[in-house]
Amino acid sequence: MQQETTITFIGAGSMAEALISGMIKTLYRPEQIIVTNRCNQKRLEYMKKTYGVRTETNKEKAVKEADIVILAMKPKDAAESIASIASAIGEHQLIISVLAGVMTETIVSLIGKNVAVVRAMPNTSAAIGQSATAISQGRFATEAHVAIAKTLFETVGIVAVVPEHDLHAVTGLSGSGPAYVYYLVEAMEKAAEEIGLDRIVAKQLILQTIIGAAQMLQTTNKHPSILRKEVTSPGGTTEAGIQVLERYRYQEAVVACIKRATERSEELGKELISSAFSHAAAPSR
Template structure:
Protein backbone atom coordinates (compact mmCIF):
# COMPACT_ATOMS: atom_id res chain seq x y z
CA UNK A 1 0.00 0.00 0.00
CA UNK A 2 1.41 3.37 -1.05
CA UNK A 3 2.41 5.72 1.76
CA UNK A 4 3.16 8.81 -0.34
CA UNK A 5 0.76 9.20 -3.26
CA UNK A 6 -2.11 11.68 -2.95
CA UNK A 7 -5.19 11.25 -5.15
CA UNK A 8 -7.65 14.06 -5.79
CA UNK A 9 -11.14 13.37 -7.14
CA UNK A 10 -12.70 16.24 -9.08
CA UNK A 11 -16.29 15.08 -8.76
CA UNK A 12 -17.98 13.05 -6.07
CA UNK A 13 -20.65 11.00 -7.82
CA UNK A 14 -21.39 7.30 -7.71
CA UNK A 15 -18.42 6.25 -9.86
CA UNK A 16 -16.03 8.29 -7.74
CA UNK A 17 -17.49 6.70 -4.61
CA UNK A 18 -17.12 3.18 -6.04
CA UNK A 19 -13.47 3.82 -6.80
CA UNK A 20 -12.87 5.42 -3.41
CA UNK A 21 -14.38 2.36 -1.73
CA UNK A 22 -12.18 -0.05 -3.66
CA UNK A 23 -8.97 1.94 -3.38
CA UNK A 24 -9.38 2.79 0.32
CA UNK A 25 -9.54 -0.87 1.26
CA UNK A 26 -6.60 -2.04 -0.82
CA UNK A 27 -4.11 0.50 -2.15
CA UNK A 28 -4.19 3.77 -0.23
CA UNK A 29 -5.04 5.09 3.18
CA UNK A 30 -8.23 7.19 3.22
CA UNK A 31 -6.29 10.32 4.19
CA UNK A 32 -4.31 10.03 0.95
CA UNK A 33 -7.49 10.84 -0.97
CA UNK A 34 -8.99 14.30 -1.41
CA UNK A 35 -12.50 14.72 -2.77
CA UNK A 36 -14.04 17.89 -4.13
CA UNK A 37 -17.10 18.72 -6.21
CA UNK A 38 -18.91 21.73 -7.62
CA UNK A 39 -20.97 22.75 -4.58
CA UNK A 40 -22.58 19.79 -2.80
CA UNK A 41 -21.07 20.06 0.67
CA UNK A 42 -23.48 17.45 2.08
CA UNK A 43 -22.17 14.90 -0.42
CA UNK A 44 -18.58 15.66 0.60
CA UNK A 45 -19.50 15.28 4.26
CA UNK A 46 -21.08 11.89 3.52
CA UNK A 47 -17.93 10.62 1.77
CA UNK A 48 -15.74 11.89 4.59
CA UNK A 49 -17.86 10.22 7.25
CA UNK A 50 -18.24 6.97 5.31
CA UNK A 51 -14.72 6.41 4.00
CA UNK A 52 -12.50 8.71 6.04
CA UNK A 53 -11.27 10.64 3.00
CA UNK A 54 -10.29 14.28 3.10
CA UNK A 55 -12.61 16.78 1.48
CA UNK A 56 -11.85 20.19 0.03
CA UNK A 57 -14.03 22.96 -1.39
CA UNK A 58 -11.02 24.77 -2.87
CA UNK A 59 -10.46 22.87 -6.12
CA UNK A 60 -7.20 24.63 -6.92
CA UNK A 61 -5.72 23.57 -3.57
CA UNK A 62 -6.99 20.01 -4.04
CA UNK A 63 -5.32 19.75 -7.46
CA UNK A 64 -2.00 21.23 -6.32
CA UNK A 65 -1.71 18.64 -3.54
CA UNK A 66 -2.30 15.67 -5.86
CA UNK A 67 0.00 13.19 -7.57
CA UNK A 68 -3.01 11.67 -9.35
CA UNK A 69 -6.08 13.67 -10.34
CA UNK A 70 -9.21 11.71 -11.23
CA UNK A 71 -11.69 13.59 -13.40
CA UNK A 72 -15.12 12.42 -12.26
CA UNK A 73 -17.38 15.35 -13.06
CA UNK A 74 -20.11 15.18 -15.71
CA UNK A 75 -18.56 15.22 -19.21
CA UNK A 76 -20.56 18.31 -20.18
CA UNK A 77 -19.00 20.19 -17.25
CA UNK A 78 -15.36 19.40 -18.04
CA UNK A 79 -14.48 22.74 -19.68
CA UNK A 80 -16.21 24.76 -16.96
CA UNK A 81 -14.47 22.69 -14.28
CA UNK A 82 -10.93 22.55 -15.66
CA UNK A 83 -10.35 25.92 -17.33
CA UNK A 84 -10.44 28.08 -14.15
CA UNK A 85 -7.95 25.81 -12.36
CA UNK A 86 -5.74 24.84 -15.31
CA UNK A 87 -2.76 26.66 -13.79
CA UNK A 88 -2.91 24.37 -10.73
CA UNK A 89 -2.02 21.25 -12.74
CA UNK A 90 1.56 20.04 -13.04
CA UNK A 91 3.17 17.99 -15.81
CA UNK A 92 4.41 15.64 -13.09
CA UNK A 93 0.86 14.56 -12.33
CA UNK A 94 -1.12 11.65 -13.74
CA UNK A 95 -4.63 12.56 -14.88
CA UNK A 96 -7.18 9.74 -14.99
CA UNK A 97 -10.39 10.64 -16.79
CA UNK A 98 -13.72 8.90 -16.27
CA UNK A 99 -15.42 11.20 -18.77
CA UNK A 100 -17.30 9.41 -21.54
CA UNK A 101 -16.59 10.79 -25.00
CA UNK A 102 -13.92 13.27 -23.85
CA UNK A 103 -10.59 12.60 -25.56
CA UNK A 104 -7.21 12.84 -23.87
CA UNK A 105 -6.26 15.57 -26.33
CA UNK A 106 -9.32 17.58 -25.31
CA UNK A 107 -8.23 17.36 -21.69
CA UNK A 108 -4.65 18.45 -22.37
CA UNK A 109 -5.97 21.24 -24.59
CA UNK A 110 -8.28 22.52 -21.85
CA UNK A 111 -5.48 22.51 -19.30
CA UNK A 112 -2.85 23.74 -21.77
CA UNK A 113 -0.06 21.42 -20.62
CA UNK A 114 1.56 18.20 -21.83
CA UNK A 115 -0.02 16.07 -19.13
CA UNK A 116 -0.05 12.30 -18.84
CA UNK A 117 -3.71 11.38 -19.28
CA UNK A 118 -5.22 7.89 -19.05
CA UNK A 119 -8.88 7.48 -19.96
CA UNK A 120 -10.97 4.91 -18.13
CA UNK A 121 -14.40 3.56 -19.02
CA UNK A 122 -15.70 1.56 -16.05
CA UNK A 123 -19.35 0.75 -15.49
CA UNK A 124 -21.66 1.09 -12.50
CA UNK A 125 -20.93 -2.46 -11.35
CA UNK A 126 -17.79 -0.93 -9.88
CA UNK A 127 -19.98 -0.24 -6.85
CA UNK A 128 -19.87 -3.97 -6.05
CA UNK A 129 -16.36 -4.53 -7.46
CA UNK A 130 -17.62 -6.23 -10.61
CA UNK A 131 -16.84 -3.52 -13.15
CA UNK A 132 -15.57 -4.20 -16.64
CA UNK A 133 -13.15 -1.31 -17.18
CA UNK A 134 -11.27 -0.37 -20.34
CA UNK A 135 -8.24 1.92 -20.24
CA UNK A 136 -6.41 3.85 -22.93
CA UNK A 137 -3.36 6.12 -22.82
CA UNK A 138 -3.02 9.65 -24.10
CA UNK A 139 0.01 10.75 -26.07
CA UNK A 140 2.00 11.83 -23.01
CA UNK A 141 1.21 8.83 -20.81
CA UNK A 142 3.86 6.13 -20.34
CA UNK A 143 3.54 2.43 -19.58
CA UNK A 144 4.18 3.30 -15.95
CA UNK A 145 1.22 5.68 -15.92
CA UNK A 146 -0.97 3.02 -17.50
CA UNK A 147 0.17 0.45 -14.94
CA UNK A 148 -0.78 2.79 -12.08
CA UNK A 149 -4.25 3.28 -13.55
CA UNK A 150 -4.64 -0.45 -14.14
CA UNK A 151 -3.81 -1.19 -10.51
CA UNK A 152 -6.37 1.37 -9.36
CA UNK A 153 -9.22 -0.05 -11.42
CA UNK A 154 -8.42 -3.65 -10.59
CA UNK A 155 -9.70 -2.82 -7.10
CA UNK A 156 -13.24 -2.57 -8.56
CA UNK A 157 -13.26 -5.32 -11.21
CA UNK A 158 -11.48 -6.52 -14.32
CA UNK A 159 -9.41 -4.25 -16.56
CA UNK A 160 -8.51 -4.36 -20.24
CA UNK A 161 -6.42 -1.95 -22.30
CA UNK A 162 -7.59 -0.66 -25.69
CA UNK A 163 -6.60 2.02 -28.17
CA UNK A 164 -8.36 5.30 -27.43
CA UNK A 165 -10.25 5.16 -30.71
CA UNK A 166 -12.08 2.08 -29.41
CA UNK A 167 -13.35 3.69 -26.20
CA UNK A 168 -16.53 4.88 -27.92
CA UNK A 169 -17.30 1.23 -28.67
CA UNK A 170 -16.48 0.23 -25.10
CA UNK A 171 -18.83 2.95 -23.88
CA UNK A 172 -21.67 1.61 -26.02
CA UNK A 173 -20.98 -2.02 -25.12
CA UNK A 174 -19.91 -2.37 -21.49
CA UNK A 175 -20.11 1.20 -20.20
CA UNK A 176 -23.84 1.33 -20.90
CA UNK A 177 -24.17 -2.46 -20.77
CA UNK A 178 -25.59 -2.85 -17.25
CA UNK A 179 -28.62 -0.79 -18.29
CA UNK A 180 -29.36 -3.20 -21.14
CA UNK A 181 -29.38 -6.10 -18.69
CA UNK A 182 -31.59 -4.19 -16.25
CA UNK A 183 -33.97 -3.45 -19.11
CA UNK A 184 -34.13 -7.18 -19.88
CA UNK A 185 -34.87 -7.92 -16.22
CA UNK A 186 -37.67 -5.34 -16.26
CA UNK A 187 -39.25 -7.20 -19.18
CA UNK A 188 -38.82 -10.59 -17.51
CA UNK A 189 -40.42 -9.29 -14.31
CA UNK A 190 -43.35 -7.88 -16.28
CA UNK A 191 -43.78 -11.21 -18.05
CA UNK A 192 -43.62 -13.08 -14.76
CA UNK A 193 -46.42 -10.93 -13.40
CA UNK A 194 -48.56 -11.54 -16.48
CA UNK A 195 -48.11 -15.33 -16.24
CA UNK A 196 -49.06 -15.33 -12.58
CA UNK A 197 -45.81 -15.65 -10.63
CA UNK A 198 -45.37 -13.84 -7.33
CA UNK A 199 -42.93 -10.93 -7.62
CA UNK A 200 -40.51 -12.16 -4.94
CA UNK A 201 -40.37 -15.66 -6.42
CA UNK A 202 -39.93 -14.31 -9.95
CA UNK A 203 -37.14 -11.95 -8.96
CA UNK A 204 -35.11 -14.70 -7.32
CA UNK A 205 -35.53 -16.98 -10.33
CA UNK A 206 -34.68 -14.26 -12.84
CA UNK A 207 -31.54 -13.12 -11.06
CA UNK A 208 -30.21 -16.62 -10.56
CA UNK A 209 -30.96 -17.43 -14.19
CA UNK A 210 -28.88 -14.47 -15.36
CA UNK A 211 -26.07 -15.18 -12.89
CA UNK A 212 -26.02 -18.85 -13.87
CA UNK A 213 -25.97 -18.09 -17.58
CA UNK A 214 -23.09 -15.63 -17.14
CA UNK A 215 -21.12 -18.19 -15.14
CA UNK A 216 -21.77 -20.83 -17.80
CA UNK A 217 -20.42 -18.53 -20.49
CA UNK A 218 -17.32 -17.86 -18.45
CA UNK A 219 -16.72 -21.39 -17.18
CA UNK A 220 -17.26 -23.38 -20.37
CA UNK A 221 -15.81 -21.00 -22.99
CA UNK A 222 -18.52 -22.25 -25.34
CA UNK A 223 -19.94 -19.82 -27.86
CA UNK A 224 -23.28 -18.44 -26.65
CA UNK A 225 -25.00 -19.87 -29.74
CA UNK A 226 -23.80 -23.35 -28.71
CA UNK A 227 -25.09 -22.95 -25.16
CA UNK A 228 -28.38 -21.64 -26.50
CA UNK A 229 -28.81 -24.68 -28.76
CA UNK A 230 -28.05 -26.99 -25.84
CA UNK A 231 -31.06 -25.51 -24.02
CA UNK A 232 -33.29 -25.54 -27.09
CA UNK A 233 -35.01 -28.86 -27.72
CA UNK A 234 -36.81 -29.29 -31.07
CA UNK A 235 -40.45 -28.21 -30.78
CA UNK A 236 -39.92 -27.48 -27.08
CA UNK A 237 -40.69 -24.49 -24.87
CA UNK A 238 -37.37 -22.70 -25.43
CA UNK A 239 -37.67 -22.98 -29.19
CA UNK A 240 -41.16 -21.52 -28.98
CA UNK A 241 -39.88 -18.59 -26.94
CA UNK A 242 -36.82 -17.99 -29.14
CA UNK A 243 -39.04 -17.98 -32.24
CA UNK A 244 -40.89 -15.00 -30.79
CA UNK A 245 -37.63 -13.17 -30.11
CA UNK A 246 -36.59 -13.83 -33.70
CA UNK A 247 -39.91 -12.54 -34.98
CA UNK A 248 -39.38 -9.32 -33.05
CA UNK A 249 -35.75 -9.17 -34.27
CA UNK A 250 -34.36 -9.20 -30.75
CA UNK A 251 -30.72 -9.62 -31.78
CA UNK A 252 -31.00 -6.93 -34.44
CA UNK A 253 -32.47 -4.56 -31.86
CA UNK A 254 -29.61 -5.25 -29.45
CA UNK A 255 -26.97 -4.70 -32.14
CA UNK A 256 -28.67 -1.45 -33.15
CA UNK A 257 -28.85 -0.41 -29.50
CA UNK A 258 -25.10 -0.83 -28.96
CA UNK A 259 -24.24 0.85 -32.26
CA UNK A 260 -26.43 3.84 -31.39
CA UNK A 261 -24.88 4.19 -27.93
CA UNK A 262 -21.44 4.07 -29.56
CA UNK A 263 -22.42 6.74 -32.07
CA UNK A 264 -23.81 8.91 -29.28
CA UNK A 265 -20.49 8.71 -27.44
CA UNK A 266 -18.78 9.96 -30.61
CA UNK A 267 -21.33 12.75 -31.00
CA UNK A 268 -20.88 13.96 -27.43
CA UNK A 269 -17.12 13.90 -27.75
CA UNK A 270 -17.18 15.81 -31.03
CA UNK A 271 -19.59 18.40 -29.66
CA UNK A 272 -17.32 19.05 -26.70
CA UNK A 273 -14.23 19.19 -28.92
CA UNK A 274 -15.91 21.75 -31.17
CA UNK A 275 -16.92 23.88 -28.21
CA UNK A 276 -13.36 24.19 -26.88
CA UNK A 277 -11.60 24.80 -30.18
Protein backbone atom coordinates in the same frame (compact mmCIF):
# COMPACT_ATOMS: atom_id res chain seq x y z
CA MET B 1 2.01 1.68 -6.26
CA GLN B 2 2.94 3.46 -3.09
CA GLN B 3 0.25 3.26 -0.46
CA GLU B 4 0.57 6.98 0.40
CA THR B 5 -0.58 8.12 -3.01
CA THR B 6 -3.20 10.86 -2.80
CA ILE B 7 -6.04 10.70 -5.30
CA THR B 8 -8.40 13.60 -5.99
CA PHE B 9 -11.74 13.04 -7.69
CA ILE B 10 -13.15 15.99 -9.61
CA GLY B 11 -16.80 15.04 -9.55
CA ALA B 12 -18.81 13.06 -7.01
CA GLY B 13 -21.41 11.31 -9.15
CA SER B 14 -22.29 7.65 -9.50
CA MET B 15 -19.07 6.67 -11.30
CA ALA B 16 -16.85 8.41 -8.75
CA GLU B 17 -18.80 6.74 -5.96
CA ALA B 18 -18.53 3.31 -7.56
CA LEU B 19 -14.77 3.67 -7.97
CA ILE B 20 -14.26 4.98 -4.44
CA SER B 21 -16.42 2.22 -2.97
CA GLY B 22 -14.30 -0.40 -4.70
CA MET B 23 -10.92 1.25 -4.11
CA ILE B 24 -11.27 1.57 -0.34
CA LYS B 25 -12.14 -2.11 -0.07
CA THR B 26 -8.76 -3.10 -1.49
CA LEU B 27 -5.70 -0.95 -2.02
CA TYR B 28 -6.50 2.49 -0.63
CA ARG B 29 -7.44 4.01 2.70
CA PRO B 30 -10.28 6.58 2.73
CA GLU B 31 -7.96 9.36 3.88
CA GLN B 32 -5.91 8.95 0.70
CA ILE B 33 -8.90 10.07 -1.35
CA ILE B 34 -10.13 13.65 -1.75
CA VAL B 35 -13.46 14.39 -3.38
CA THR B 36 -14.59 17.73 -4.75
CA ASN B 37 -17.39 18.77 -7.07
CA ARG B 38 -18.93 21.78 -8.72
CA CYS B 39 -21.26 23.02 -5.99
CA ASN B 40 -23.20 20.18 -4.33
CA GLN B 41 -22.19 20.35 -0.67
CA LYS B 42 -24.79 17.79 0.38
CA ARG B 43 -23.27 15.27 -2.00
CA LEU B 44 -19.81 15.87 -0.55
CA GLU B 45 -21.17 15.41 2.96
CA TYR B 46 -22.75 12.13 1.88
CA MET B 47 -19.44 10.89 0.39
CA LYS B 48 -17.55 11.80 3.55
CA LYS B 49 -20.09 10.17 5.86
CA THR B 50 -20.52 7.04 3.75
CA TYR B 51 -16.92 6.32 2.76
CA GLY B 52 -14.78 8.30 5.18
CA VAL B 53 -12.99 10.13 2.35
CA ARG B 54 -11.76 13.69 2.60
CA THR B 55 -13.85 16.36 0.90
CA GLU B 56 -12.85 19.80 -0.31
CA THR B 57 -14.89 22.65 -1.77
CA ASN B 58 -11.78 24.40 -3.10
CA LYS B 59 -11.02 22.45 -6.28
CA GLU B 60 -7.61 24.02 -6.83
CA LYS B 61 -6.50 23.05 -3.33
CA ALA B 62 -7.79 19.50 -3.84
CA VAL B 63 -5.84 19.21 -7.10
CA LYS B 64 -2.59 20.56 -5.70
CA GLU B 65 -2.60 17.93 -2.96
CA ALA B 66 -2.99 15.06 -5.42
CA ASP B 67 -0.59 12.67 -7.09
CA ILE B 68 -3.41 11.40 -9.27
CA VAL B 69 -6.37 13.51 -10.42
CA ILE B 70 -9.42 11.60 -11.64
CA LEU B 71 -11.74 13.57 -13.89
CA ALA B 72 -15.23 12.25 -13.13
CA MET B 73 -17.52 15.19 -13.75
CA LYS B 74 -20.36 15.14 -16.26
CA PRO B 75 -18.99 15.43 -19.82
CA LYS B 76 -21.13 18.53 -20.44
CA ASP B 77 -19.35 20.26 -17.53
CA ALA B 78 -15.87 19.06 -18.47
CA ALA B 79 -14.59 22.06 -20.46
CA GLU B 80 -15.48 24.57 -17.77
CA SER B 81 -14.38 22.32 -14.92
CA ILE B 82 -11.02 21.38 -16.42
CA ALA B 83 -10.31 25.02 -17.28
CA SER B 84 -11.03 25.96 -13.66
CA ILE B 85 -8.33 23.61 -12.30
CA ALA B 86 -5.78 23.84 -15.11
CA SER B 87 -3.52 26.30 -13.27
CA ALA B 88 -3.33 23.93 -10.27
CA ILE B 89 -2.26 20.91 -12.32
CA GLY B 90 1.45 20.13 -12.46
CA GLU B 91 3.28 18.11 -15.08
CA HIS B 92 4.35 15.64 -12.37
CA GLN B 93 0.74 14.57 -11.84
CA LEU B 94 -1.14 11.76 -13.55
CA ILE B 95 -4.54 12.72 -14.90
CA ILE B 96 -7.03 9.88 -15.30
CA SER B 97 -10.21 10.64 -17.20
CA VAL B 98 -13.39 8.56 -16.96
CA LEU B 99 -15.28 11.06 -19.12
CA ALA B 100 -17.29 9.34 -21.85
CA GLY B 101 -16.20 10.37 -25.32
CA VAL B 102 -13.50 12.86 -24.30
CA MET B 103 -10.15 12.33 -26.02
CA THR B 104 -6.86 12.62 -24.13
CA GLU B 105 -5.65 15.28 -26.58
CA THR B 106 -8.70 17.40 -25.77
CA ILE B 107 -7.87 17.18 -22.06
CA VAL B 108 -4.23 18.09 -22.66
CA SER B 109 -5.34 21.09 -24.73
CA LEU B 110 -7.75 22.26 -22.03
CA ILE B 111 -5.07 21.97 -19.36
CA GLY B 112 -2.48 23.66 -21.58
CA LYS B 113 0.46 21.60 -20.32
CA ASN B 114 2.30 18.46 -21.41
CA VAL B 115 0.59 16.44 -18.72
CA ALA B 116 0.24 12.66 -18.59
CA VAL B 117 -3.34 11.62 -19.29
CA VAL B 118 -4.70 8.09 -19.19
CA ARG B 119 -8.26 7.66 -20.35
CA ALA B 120 -10.38 4.95 -18.74
CA MET B 121 -13.84 3.54 -19.26
CA PRO B 122 -14.96 1.51 -16.26
CA ASN B 123 -18.55 0.73 -15.36
CA THR B 124 -20.52 1.08 -12.17
CA SER B 125 -19.93 -2.55 -11.20
CA ALA B 126 -16.68 -1.11 -9.83
CA ALA B 127 -18.63 -0.60 -6.60
CA ILE B 128 -18.50 -4.37 -5.98
CA GLY B 129 -15.10 -5.01 -7.57
CA GLN B 130 -16.58 -6.37 -10.79
CA SER B 131 -15.95 -3.59 -13.30
CA ALA B 132 -14.85 -4.26 -16.86
CA THR B 133 -12.46 -1.36 -17.53
CA ALA B 134 -10.53 -0.41 -20.64
CA ILE B 135 -7.71 2.14 -20.46
CA SER B 136 -5.73 4.04 -23.09
CA GLN B 137 -2.46 5.94 -23.04
CA GLY B 138 -2.35 9.64 -23.87
CA ARG B 139 0.53 11.25 -25.78
CA PHE B 140 2.50 12.34 -22.71
CA ALA B 141 1.73 9.29 -20.58
CA THR B 142 4.46 6.69 -20.17
CA GLU B 143 4.19 2.96 -19.71
CA ALA B 144 4.73 3.62 -16.01
CA HIS B 145 1.66 5.85 -15.97
CA VAL B 146 -0.36 3.15 -17.71
CA ALA B 147 0.85 0.63 -15.13
CA ILE B 148 -0.28 2.93 -12.29
CA ALA B 149 -3.72 3.35 -13.86
CA LYS B 150 -3.98 -0.37 -14.50
CA THR B 151 -3.17 -1.15 -10.88
CA LEU B 152 -5.72 1.40 -9.71
CA PHE B 153 -8.55 -0.01 -11.81
CA GLU B 154 -7.61 -3.60 -11.01
CA THR B 155 -8.77 -2.79 -7.48
CA VAL B 156 -12.31 -2.65 -8.87
CA GLY B 157 -12.31 -5.40 -11.53
CA ILE B 158 -10.58 -6.51 -14.71
CA VAL B 159 -8.60 -4.14 -16.96
CA ALA B 160 -7.75 -4.20 -20.66
CA VAL B 161 -5.33 -1.77 -22.32
CA VAL B 162 -6.65 -0.71 -25.74
CA PRO B 163 -5.88 1.91 -28.41
CA GLU B 164 -7.77 5.10 -27.68
CA HIS B 165 -9.80 4.92 -30.89
CA ASP B 166 -11.46 1.77 -29.47
CA LEU B 167 -12.74 3.51 -26.35
CA HIS B 168 -15.89 4.83 -28.00
CA ALA B 169 -16.86 1.22 -28.74
CA VAL B 170 -15.91 0.15 -25.21
CA THR B 171 -18.12 2.92 -23.84
CA GLY B 172 -21.11 1.72 -25.84
CA LEU B 173 -20.49 -1.93 -25.02
CA SER B 174 -19.26 -2.38 -21.44
CA GLY B 175 -19.32 1.17 -20.08
CA SER B 176 -23.07 1.39 -20.58
CA GLY B 177 -23.51 -2.39 -20.51
CA PRO B 178 -24.76 -2.81 -16.92
CA ALA B 179 -27.76 -0.61 -17.74
CA TYR B 180 -28.74 -2.94 -20.59
CA VAL B 181 -28.68 -5.90 -18.20
CA TYR B 182 -30.69 -4.00 -15.59
CA TYR B 183 -33.22 -3.10 -18.27
CA LEU B 184 -33.54 -6.79 -19.14
CA VAL B 185 -34.09 -7.64 -15.47
CA GLU B 186 -36.79 -4.95 -15.26
CA ALA B 187 -38.59 -6.66 -18.13
CA MET B 188 -38.20 -10.11 -16.59
CA GLU B 189 -39.57 -8.88 -13.28
CA LYS B 190 -42.52 -7.30 -15.03
CA ALA B 191 -43.19 -10.56 -16.88
CA ALA B 192 -42.94 -12.54 -13.64
CA GLU B 193 -45.56 -10.30 -12.09
CA GLU B 194 -47.88 -10.69 -15.06
CA ILE B 195 -47.64 -14.50 -15.00
CA GLY B 196 -48.36 -14.54 -11.28
CA LEU B 197 -45.03 -15.30 -9.61
CA ASP B 198 -44.25 -13.98 -6.14
CA ARG B 199 -42.01 -10.92 -6.49
CA ILE B 200 -39.33 -12.07 -4.03
CA VAL B 201 -39.19 -15.58 -5.45
CA ALA B 202 -39.06 -14.20 -9.00
CA LYS B 203 -36.19 -11.88 -8.18
CA GLN B 204 -34.14 -14.72 -6.70
CA LEU B 205 -34.76 -16.90 -9.75
CA ILE B 206 -33.99 -14.10 -12.23
CA LEU B 207 -30.73 -13.07 -10.57
CA GLN B 208 -29.45 -16.62 -10.24
CA THR B 209 -30.40 -17.30 -13.85
CA ILE B 210 -28.30 -14.34 -15.01
CA ILE B 211 -25.39 -15.20 -12.70
CA GLY B 212 -25.45 -18.84 -13.81
CA ALA B 213 -25.59 -17.94 -17.49
CA ALA B 214 -22.67 -15.51 -17.11
CA GLN B 215 -20.61 -18.13 -15.32
CA MET B 216 -21.39 -20.69 -18.01
CA LEU B 217 -20.10 -18.25 -20.62
CA GLN B 218 -17.02 -17.56 -18.51
CA THR B 219 -16.11 -21.16 -17.67
CA THR B 220 -16.85 -22.97 -20.93
CA ASN B 221 -15.32 -22.53 -24.38
CA LYS B 222 -18.69 -22.79 -26.06
CA HIS B 223 -20.03 -19.96 -28.19
CA PRO B 224 -23.18 -18.35 -26.72
CA SER B 225 -25.17 -19.55 -29.72
CA ILE B 226 -24.22 -23.15 -28.86
CA LEU B 227 -25.19 -22.70 -25.21
CA ARG B 228 -28.48 -21.19 -26.33
CA LYS B 229 -29.21 -24.14 -28.63
CA GLU B 230 -28.43 -26.57 -25.80
CA VAL B 231 -31.25 -25.00 -23.80
CA THR B 232 -33.63 -24.88 -26.76
CA SER B 233 -35.43 -28.16 -27.38
CA PRO B 234 -37.38 -28.43 -30.65
CA GLY B 235 -40.99 -27.58 -30.02
CA GLY B 236 -40.29 -26.71 -26.38
CA THR B 237 -40.86 -23.70 -24.18
CA THR B 238 -37.51 -22.02 -24.83
CA GLU B 239 -37.98 -22.24 -28.58
CA ALA B 240 -41.41 -20.64 -28.24
CA GLY B 241 -39.90 -17.78 -26.25
CA ILE B 242 -36.97 -17.29 -28.63
CA GLN B 243 -39.35 -17.16 -31.57
CA VAL B 244 -41.09 -14.19 -29.94
CA LEU B 245 -37.74 -12.44 -29.40
CA GLU B 246 -36.87 -13.03 -33.05
CA ARG B 247 -40.24 -11.64 -34.11
CA TYR B 248 -39.48 -8.49 -32.14
CA ARG B 249 -35.93 -8.42 -33.60
CA TYR B 250 -34.36 -8.62 -30.17
CA GLN B 251 -30.78 -9.10 -31.37
CA GLU B 252 -31.11 -6.29 -33.88
CA ALA B 253 -32.36 -4.00 -31.11
CA VAL B 254 -29.39 -4.85 -28.89
CA VAL B 255 -26.92 -4.28 -31.72
CA ALA B 256 -28.57 -0.96 -32.57
CA CYS B 257 -28.50 0.02 -28.89
CA ILE B 258 -24.76 -0.54 -28.59
CA LYS B 259 -24.03 1.21 -31.89
CA ARG B 260 -26.07 4.24 -30.84
CA ALA B 261 -24.30 4.42 -27.46
CA THR B 262 -20.98 4.26 -29.32
CA GLU B 263 -22.07 7.10 -31.62
CA ARG B 264 -23.15 9.14 -28.61
CA SER B 265 -19.70 8.73 -27.08
CA GLU B 266 -18.21 10.19 -30.25
CA GLU B 267 -20.74 13.03 -30.18
CA LEU B 268 -19.91 13.90 -26.58
CA GLY B 269 -16.27 14.31 -27.50
CA LYS B 270 -17.13 16.65 -30.36
CA GLU B 271 -19.52 18.62 -28.15
CA LEU B 272 -16.78 19.15 -25.57
CA ILE B 273 -14.37 20.43 -28.21
CA SER B 274 -17.06 22.82 -29.45
CA SER B 275 -17.81 23.94 -25.88
CA ALA B 276 -14.12 24.46 -25.13
CA PHE B 277 -13.67 26.51 -28.32
CA SER B 278 -16.69 28.67 -27.48
CA HIS B 279 -15.41 29.18 -23.93
CA ALA B 280 -11.98 30.18 -25.18
CA ALA B 281 -13.43 32.57 -27.75
CA ALA B 282 -15.76 34.27 -25.29
CA PRO B 283 -14.65 37.78 -24.29
CA SER B 284 -13.27 38.10 -20.78
CA ARG B 285 -15.26 40.11 -18.27
